[in-house]
Amino acid sequence: MxxxxxxxxxxxxxxxxxxxxxxxxxxPAAPGTRAVAGHDEDxxxxxxxxxRTALRGLPQGHAPRRLFFASSAPAYTDKTNATxxxxxxxxxxxxxxxxxxxxxxxxLDAVTAAVDSPVPALAVLSDLRGGLPGGADERDGGDAAAxxxxxxxxxxxxxxxxxxxxLGQGWATAEFxxxxxxxxxxxxxxxxxxxxxxxxxxxxxAAFAQALKKADLTPDAVDHLIVAGAHGRAVRAAAARTGxxxxxxxDDLTRAIGNPGTAQFGVVLCDVxxxxxxxETIAVLLLADGASSLVFRTTEALGERRSSPAVAxxxxxxxxxxxxxxxxxxxxxxxxxxPRRPDPEPPYAPPMYRSTDWKYAFVAGRCASCxxxxxxxxxxxxxxxxxxxxxPEPMADVPATIATFTVDHLAYSxxxxxxxxxxxxxxxxxxxxxxxxxxxxxxxxxxxxxxSFRRTQTARGVxxxxxxxxxxxxxxxxx
Amino acid sequence: xxxxxxxxxxxxxxxxxxxxxxxxxxxxxNMLVESTNAAAQSAGxxxxxxxxxxxxxxxxxxSGLTLSRTLRIADKPVTRxxxxxxxxxxxxxxxxxxVASGAYDVAMxxxxxxxxxxxxxxxxxxxxxxxxxxxxxxxxxxxxxxxLAPAYAERYGVDQDQLKDxxxxxxxxxxxxxxxxxxxxxxxxxxxxxIKAAPPVAGMLGVFxxxxxxxxxxxxxxxxxxxxHRYTDKPIFVKALSFxxxxxxxxxxxxxxxxxxxxxxxxxxxxxxxxxVTDPRTQIAMAExxxxxxxxxxxxxxxxxxxxxGQAWKDVxxxxxxxxxELPVNPDGGLKAFGHxxxxxxxxxxxxxxxxxxxxxxxxxxxxxxxxxxxxxxTHNLGGAPGECVSFVSLVGAEPGx
Numbered sequence: 001m002x003x004x005x006x007x008x009x010x011x012x013x014x015x016x017x018x019x020x021x022x023x024x025x026x027x028p029a030a031p032g033t034r035a036v037a038g039h040d041e042d043x044x045x046x047x048x049x050x051x052r053t054a055l056r057g058l059p060q061g062h063a064p065r066r067l068f069f070a071s072s073a074p075a076y077t078d079k080t081n082a083t084x085x086x087x088x089x090x091x092x093x094x095x096x097x098x099x100x101x102x103x104x105x106x107x108l109d110a111v112t113a114a115v116d117s118p119v120p121a122l123a124v125l126s127d128l129r130g131g132l133p134g135g136a137d138e139r140d141g142g143d144a145a146a147x148x149x150x151x152x153x154x155x156x157x158x159x160x161x162x163x164x165x166x167l168g169q170g171w172a173t174a175e176f177x178x179x180x181x182x183x184x185x186x187x188x189x190x191x192x193x194x195x196x197x198x199x200x201x202x203x204x205x206a207a208f209a210q211a212l213k214k215a216d217l218t219p220d221a222v223d224h225l226i227v228a229g230a231h232g233r234a235v236r237a238a239a240a241r242t243g244x245x246x247x248x249x250x251d252d253l254t255r256a257i258g259n260p261g262t263a264q265f266g267v268v269l270c271d272v273x274x275x276x277x278x279x280e281t282i283a284v285l286l287l288a289d290g291a292s293s294l295v296f297r298t299t300e301a302l303g304e305r306r307s308s309p310a311v312a313x314x315x316x317x318x319x320x321x322x323x324x325x326x327x328x329x330x331x332x333x334x335x336x337x338x339p340r341r342p343d344p345e346p347p348y349a350p351p352m353y354r355s356t357d358w359k360y361a362f363v364a365g366r367c368a369s370c371x372x373x374x375x376x377x378x379x380x381x382x383x384x385x386x387x388x389x390x391x392p393e394p395m396a397d398v399p400a401t402i403a404t405f406t407v408d409h410l411a412y413s414x415x416x417x418x419x420x421x422x423x424x425x426x427x428x429x430x431x432x433x434x435x436x437x438x439x440x441x442x443x444x445x446x447x448x449x450x451x452s453f454r455r456t457q458t459a460r461g462v463x464x465x466x467x468x469x470x471x472x473x474x475x476x477x478x479x
Numbered sequence: 480x481x482x483x484x485x486x487x488x489x490x491x492x493x494x495x496x497x498x499x500x501x502x503x504x505x506x507x508x509n510m511l512v513e514s515t516n517a518a519a520q521s522a523g524x525x526x527x528x529x530x531x532x533x534x535x536x537x538x539x540x541x542s543g544l545t546l547s548r549t550l551r552i553a554d555k556p557v558t559r560x561x562x563x564x565x566x567x568x569x570x571x572x573x574x575x576x577x578v579a580s581g582a583y584d585v586a587m588x589x590x591x592x593x594x595x596x597x598x599x600x601x602x603x604x605x606x607x608x609x610x611x612x613x614x615x616x617x618x619x620x621x622x623x624x625x626x627l628a629p630a631y632a633e634r635y636g637v638d639q640d641q642l643k644d645x646x647x648x649x650x651x652x653x654x655x656x657x658x659x660x661x662x663x664x665x666x667x668x669x670x671x672x673x674i675k676a677a678p679p680v681a682g683m684l685g686v687f688x689x690x691x692x693x694x695x696x697x698x699x700x701x702x703x704x705x706x707x708h709r710y711t712d713k714p715i716f717v718k719a720l721s722f723x724x725x726x727x728x729x730x731x732x733x734x735x736x737x738x739x740x741x742x743x744x745x746x747x748x749x750x751x752x753x754x755x756v757t758d759p760r761t762q763i764a765m766a767e768x769x770x771x772x773x774x775x776x777x778x779x780x781x782x783x784x785x786x787x788x789g790q791a792w793k794d795v796x797x798x799x800x801x802x803x804x805e806l807p808v809n810p811d812g813g814l815k816a817f818g819h820x821x822x823x824x825x826x827x828x829x830x831x832x833x834x835x836x837x838x839x840x841x842x843x844x845x846x847x848x849x850x851x852x853x854x855x856x857x858t859h860n861l862g863g864a865p866g867e868c869v870s871f872v873s874l875v876g877a878e879p880g881x
Contacts, residue, residue, distance in 0.1 A: 347611025
């Protein structure tokens with residue numbers, strides 16, 4: 001039987017201190033921080049970053065052949081978002097890419113679809129959660145993504161070492177009104193909290209018992225219990241009823257990053273996998289429109305295939321200096337006076353169609369004659385003037401150094417000033433691009449940077465995705 | 480093969496230039512009428528006597544009709560030219576070559592731009608549909624040119640404060656000159672301290688490190704050199720015209736270090752060869768250069784061969800390029816004091832050469848270098864950004880054979 005063969009999470013760089021909300025709006029200050037997607041990030045870009053982390057270092061020939069993308073905050077409706085993730089991860093054209101968007105529980109459905117796939121399948125869970133200013137969802141929500149690659153089962157399954165086997169699943173589906181959001185609304189509505197708790201707990205018990213039974217385990221054999229869901233009170237009550245000893249309950253990371261909705265159990269699972277030893281049991285229990293449970297057991301291979309950077313490293317590396325007014329601006333909840341500049345132009349469909357590999361996957365060109373790197377690929381080599389199609393040169397994971405930079409107070413941005421840099425890649429090639437996840441005073445010529453997939457802007461309803469450089473975060477030597 | 484030039488084969492016999500500024504009350508047509516009629520008047524001819532026209536404008540009109548419709552000129556060739564910020568110079572270059580070829584007897588180059596109708600400060604580009612990855616579109620002009628400053632400081636060991644002083648002095652000098660020019664947009668001197676304290680725009684650049692935004696038009700009439708004296712007692716002779724478009728490798732080649740415009744070096748060397756100039760620092764009487772931003776003028780002093788590499792910042796501080804300096808640069812006030820109506824700027828530069836070489840510049844900004852035996856004026860016009868640009872260099876003189 002197959003199982004998990006790779007995983008990775010992405011926690012955006014910025015944090016909002018919950019006390020910062022209270023400082024502006026009044027009321028009691030809640031402890032901790034929540035993760036905040038940058039002004040240049042959305043659920044698609046977060047998902048790409050998580051997917052890159054999961055797939056980095058994966059042996060050749062084990063690439064996903066199916067992609068499932070789950071989010072309660074899809075960047076587009078009508079248009080599939082998974083195709084942009086598919087393009088950015090350079091998956092094969094024959095691999096289907098499907099959105100499972102809308103409901104918070106979609107993340108688990110994406111994982112189930114990946115588990116059930118006969119071929120290697122990647123589930124990307126990505127979310128931005130929030131609500132109206134001053135609300136609990138704004139305070140307790142979070143933005144993050146997780147990606148889980150399953151081997152598939154059968155003739156066409158991946159032969160990569162399984163790092164966690166799936167031992168059992170349990171389900172308890174029910175229709176009841178606990179949390180909902182009419183199309184287009186920015187804040188969720190919830191029924192009386194005690195109703196949801198009483199509806200959820202028996203369902204959770206049933207799903208958990210079913211999964212444990214399939215796995216042939218008793219609750220005290222669980223080494224790591226992950227209980228997830230948007231109903232905090234029901235989650236706590238359900239955890240208590242599992243019978244799993246309290247010391248095995250995993251930190252749900254809410255205090256540091258908040259609850260990233262669809263991606264919550266995935267990010268916590270990644271964090272557990274970052275630390276778990278071989279042969280340990282991990283039980284996941286999700287409370288969302290019913291309850292679902294998955295039970296895994298780690299293998300000896302996990303130690304060799306941990307993802308980098310780890311969730312804990314990403315949490316520790318966050319910047320919590322984000323002002324609340326900036327957060328509101330990024331979320332579109334504070335309508336700021338635009339600069340006196342022409343509106344930005346959207347990208348055009350046919351040119352994008354022609355440059356998918358460059359734009360989404362950051363694949364440059366290498367001269368077929370002299371080997372010089374070109375970003376972007378060009379028709380004529382600048383070094384030897386060879387004319388013709390260049391060899392594809394994937395650059396997304398190639399580190400670079402800042403050759404020079406400037407802070408642009410005039411450029412159009414949701415978060416001015418724009419920092420523009422000229423970066424030189426290790427092994428050759430130069431690009432003029434934007435710097436992100438940093439501040440003007442922190443940049444120096446010679447700084448090391450790495451590339452990150454971003455939504456550079458949105459114009460006339462078109463999201464423009466491209467790559468920016470950010471201060472190097474990944475551990476040198478890995479990737 | 481070779482760039483042979485047309486030294487002394489054509490001459491400019493008439494010029495006109497409007498005041499540059501925020502002409503809320505004047506249209507593109509109004510400005511074209513003024514500049515072309517002033518040029519014709521100074522050559523003693525009527526506009527219908529001109530055989531062919533080149534109209535330079537980046538975005539204030541398309542096709543030759545922009546000019547022919549305005550002037551009601553019938554059945555004459557009018558070519559609309561665009562070549563970034565060097566558009567005006569490019570129109571002049573085409574007119575000169577047309578006359579040199581013998582195809583026409585009398586040609587006019589006219590440049591015009593109306594930037595102030597867009598409602599925005601700064602240049603408004605014309606969008607070409609793209610895939611959203613073209614970095615050029617994401618970077619404003621001041622940001623792109625601001626990349627020169629830290630690179631220059633780093634390479635030549637100039638500290639940031641020193642460099643800020645140097646850049647401020649360039650802005651100060653051009654405003655001093657512009658204060659003595661009735662056509663300039665800005666006609667006040669600006670104290671160094673005020674320049675340095677201006678609000679930031681990009682990198683080290685403050686508001687006073689950037690050229691202004693204005694409307695304007697300028698025109699020149701070109702004839703064969705042997706015919707020149709039929710139109711004026713004081714023609715100026717074209718010694719060299721060079722234009723290069725770069726291969727645009729600086730933004731993709733790590734070997735480019737943002738301390739030079741290789742395109743300017745190439746066009747200057749070509750122009751010097753055409754004109755027989757061997758030592759520009761001592762042979763040239765004045766230069767009008769493309770001071771779109773203060774670091775641009777600094778780097779140009781080296782690229783044009785006026786200063787040794789790494790020495791321009793010292794020459795600037797020593798006043799070498801001041802109005803009464805060894806080699807006055809931008810005696811009319813430059814883009815800094817005139818603003819930069821794209822299509823007009825190159826011809827506005829030539830208009831200053833025209834005035835100075837003919838001894839018609841007003842006394843308060845007349846350069847001394849001509850009296851010292853220097854005979855050539857240089858204009859330099861740049862378009863694009865560091866790493867990928869177009870560059871124009873011309874040399875003109877009041878005497879043939881000089």
